[in-house]
Amino acid sequence: MTVENRGDALIITELPVEQMALLSLGLALGEEERAVLRALLEGRRVYVREEGLEYKRYCRTAPQGVYVRCTAMERQLRELGVVKLRKGCEPR
Numbered sequence: 428m429t430v431e432n433r434g435d436a437l438i439i440t441e442l443p444v445e446q447m448a449l450l451s452l453g454l455a456l457g458e459e460e461r462a463v464l465r466a467l468l469e470g471r472r473v474y475v476r477e478e479g480l481e482y483k484r485y486c487r488t489a490p491q492g493v494y495v496r497c498t499a500m501e502r503q504l505r506e507l508g509v510v511k512l513r514k515g516c517e518p519r
Contacts, residue, residue, distance in 0.1 A: 428463075429479075430462055430463065435471055436471060436474060437462065437466040437471055437472070437473045437474070438475075438476065440476050441476075441481075444497065446459065446460060447482070447497070447501070447504065448500055450464070451500040451507075463509075472510065473508060473509045474511070474518050475511055476511075476514075477513050477514055480511075482494070482498075482501075
């Protein structure tokens with residue numbers, strides 16, 4: 428996972444499937460996951476770039492069940508407060 432601090436916001440620029448799974452469960456095994464969860468707990472804005480979501484690169488090859496599971500994990504991240512940035516958009 429690659430994260431950037433921008434003022435009072437945290438931007439996830441690259442999010443591998445494994446780390447997306449951990450974050451969606453609220454688990455922090457590495458420093459990056461800890462930084463994201465800490466930012467959410469502190470009330471900071473956390474964004475993830477749409478093009479940084481690794482699972483989206485496999486939409487044509489992944490079995491439907493796997494892809495549906497990944498979209499569910501993305502939804503759980505939104506429920507935690509992570510906002511998805513569409514391609515070309517910047518945080519407010």
